[in-house]
Every structure is written in C-alpha cells, then in structure tokens.
Amino acid sequence: MASQIPEVVILRLPLYARTLAALRDSGQEVISSHELGGKLHITPAQIRKDLSYFGKFGKQGRGYNIKRLLEELQQILGLNREWSMALVGVGRLGRAIIGYGGFAPQGFRVVAAFDTSPELVGTQVEHLIVQDIAELGATIKEKSVNIGIVAVPASHAQEVINVLVSSGVKAILNYAPVVVKVPEDVRVREIDPVLALQSMTYYIKKAKERPAEAATRSRQKRAALSS
C-alpha cells in the first residue's frame, strides 16, 4: 500500500533541498511555497503537492520553516549520511570525476577507482590507487559501496554495468553515451551533455527558421513568478 510516489516528484526533492540549504545559509528562516516556486520555476501548488506525499511540514498562514523542511528532505532522500561510490574508467573523464569538487561537500565520496589498462592499474590518481576491475566485487563489499560511476567508452558500458550490478550496486551514474539494461531494482541516471545540446539545437534551428513567432513557443510550465 501507500507509497507509489511518482518519480518526477523524487527528482524534484533534491532541487528543493539544494535551494533550502542556500536559504538557510543566507539566514532566512521561513519560506512559502510561492516564494520557493519563484526560485525554481515551479508552481506553488506543485511544491505543496510534492511535499504532501511525505507529510505536513508547513504552517498555514506562514509557510515552511527552512531548517526543519531541509532536515525532513535530507531524511527522506537519505542525504544525512555519507555515500561511497566506485568509479570505473580512469581515462580523461574518469580523472575529472575523481577530481570533481562537487561530490564531497554533499556527502558523496569516490572510494575506489577501476580500470582494465595495465598501464593505469597501480598508479595513483588524486587520493586513489587505480585497481584492476577484477577486484571490483571484493572492494565493493569491503568498502560498502552503494553507487557505481561509469566513465568507460560506450562500447564497454554494458559489460561494466553488468559487473557492478552483479556486485550488488543498486544505483549507477552513467557517463557513457548508451542506454543500458539493468534489473528492475537498479537505478541508472545518464549524464550526457551531448544529448542535452542536441535537443537545444532543435529550438535554435526552429527559431531561426521562423523568427517571427520565436517567443510564442510554449516553455516548460510557466511558473507563477513571485511579486
């Protein structure tokens, strides 16, 4: 029963959490769904409905206590702990991922890096020693890794993901430009800047072809902008 929460809702929660964290750091204590919606281009009703799946966090007439709501969201999303991740593929992209400073402050840590290349295995990249992919299963158990990051060429992504999945990983951040097959209980998120670009070019092209009505286009649902 209960909890069949739409996936889109889950995708928006981290956005709320991020924004609330920034507001908290700026010293603000309370926010209304209207004001939060203004910042995120989301309607106030949407935000209230999303939150209502998880409980009643607001006060009528006032809004939401930022600190309180943030803590609730972190609890819901599991952000009040550290998550260990294993990276596969220590090429140029993989190295950039290891060096990316955005993960650690949010509690995500790359604790192991794997590759197949004999030249790479054994070498040090930042704080990690590159391991052979044969050791993946053992290391994942040993270091309680929950998340895999795939940064290998598209042609090898599926096999790498098979190894991750058979080692028990349930969440994969996939930088390889392919849609992969995974069991029902494994989540994959694709990070692909090229796909993002290729959908934007459609709109640039269209606007150039018919410049007159450029602004008529429907955008994502129009946010009720605050005052």
Added chain:
Amino acid sequence: MASQIPEVVILRLPLYARTLAALRDSGQEVISSHELGGKLHITPAQIRKDLSYFGKFGKQGRGYNIKRLLEELQQILGLNREWSMALVGVGRLGRAIIGYGGFAPQGFRVVAAFDTSPELVGTQVEHLIVQDIAELGATIKEKSVNIGIVAVPASHAQEVINVLVSSGVKAILNYAPVVVKVPEDVRVREIDPVLALQSMTYYIKKAKERPAEAATRSRQKRAALSS
C-alpha cells in the same frame, strides 16, 4: 501554426539518432519500432508516435531505413552542421569540459573560453587562449557562437548567464548547481551529477528499509522487450 511538439519528444529524438548512428555503423540497414524500442526501453508505439510528428519515415511490413531515418532526424535537430560554443569559467571543471572528447565528433566545438581571474586570462588551455569575460559579447558575434557553457560557481552563474543572454545566446548548458532565470526564448539544460545521485539515494534507502518489496516498485514505463 501546427508544431506544438511536446518537449519530451524533442528530448527523445537525439537518443534515437544516437542509436541509429550506432546501428548504421554496425552495418544494419533496417529497424522496426519494436527493435529500436527494445534497445532504448521505450514502447514501439511511443517511437512511432514521436516520429509521426515529423512525417512518415517507415515502410509498413518492413520498418525504418536506418540511414534515411538518421538523416531525417539530423535534419530535424540541426545536427547536420557544426555548432560553436563559448565556455565561461576555466576552473577545474571548465578545463575538463574543454578537454572533453565527446563534443567534437558530434559537431560541437568550444571556440572560446572566458574567465574573470587575471591569472587565467591570457593563458592557454588546450587550443584556446582564455579571454576576459568583458570580451564575451564581441567574441560571440565574431565567432557566431550559438551556445554557452557555464562552469562557474553557483553564486556567479546567474550573472554569467545574463551576459550570455544579452549577447544573444539562445541555448545554455549549465554545469552550475542553480536554477537560473532566462527569457522565454532561451533554453537551459542543467548538468548536475549531484542531483542525479541525490534522487537515486532515495530508492536505495527505501529498498533497504523494505527489502521484501524491493522489486515491486514501479519503474519508468516498462519497455516491451524484444524477442
């Protein structure tokens, strides 16, 4: 009139194009909506409906000619040309973006890089000389840049995007973890691996709390898997 094509459809087209390109390279000549759907976890009906917004590209009883359909999609998306991009923010992330090998083969080229730091301006990064952001407007016109890439800290993203927009850029790839405000006729795509991770942790956490029904969860629409 006409063309109010849902944005989700446009987001799927590059996926189709990518897959068709791989099939073409593998020598396959024809594909059915059923087979293509199997590779992408998309229902055959969805694919046929998506394509029907743009024309009739298939042959009943046979399927789609891969080369032909790919060319059509490239035409529709504007992928049959080069696109010039300007990068703002030459920190660690910015440098990784400049060095990323995935853009060029798809016709996307970073032709200028900007920063505000006096230490960086004038230095060379790969094939580019870092320019002061004050030169952005002029360079964008000069080099016919259509796309901006933002790789600055969240706190500066909005102002950088304001500059890009006022220089005429209509598409922005935003690596900064903030939702920014842009005019109706400007497209923004966020690239944020942390948000992607933070929504997956929800499911990992949930599965651990109620392991019994882990596999019961509804996934994204179940694809009718091929044979």
Added chain:
DNA sequence: TTCTGTGAACGGATTCACAGCA
C-alpha cells in the same frame, strides 16, 4: 489575512488498437 494541504478537475503524454500498405 495569509498560506497550507488536498480532493477534484483538468490537460496532456502514453498506450491501445486497428485500418491499411508492402
């Protein structure tokens, strides 16, 4: 008043189902 929480109404994307062509 102000703003939340929520059932009901709505709207739009997905899926169905079938006519029709190869």
Added chain:
DNA sequence: TGCTGTGAATCCGTTCACAGAA
C-alpha cells in the same frame, strides 16, 4: 503476415480551488 501511422481511449501528473489552521 508484418509493421507503420494514427485517432481514440487511457492514464497520470499538474493545476485548481477551497476548507481550515495560524
């Protein structure tokens, strides 16, 4: 027989609108 193209039906997320608490 096989598979496309597409109106119709369905499903599901979004928005509405209002009761009710502060």
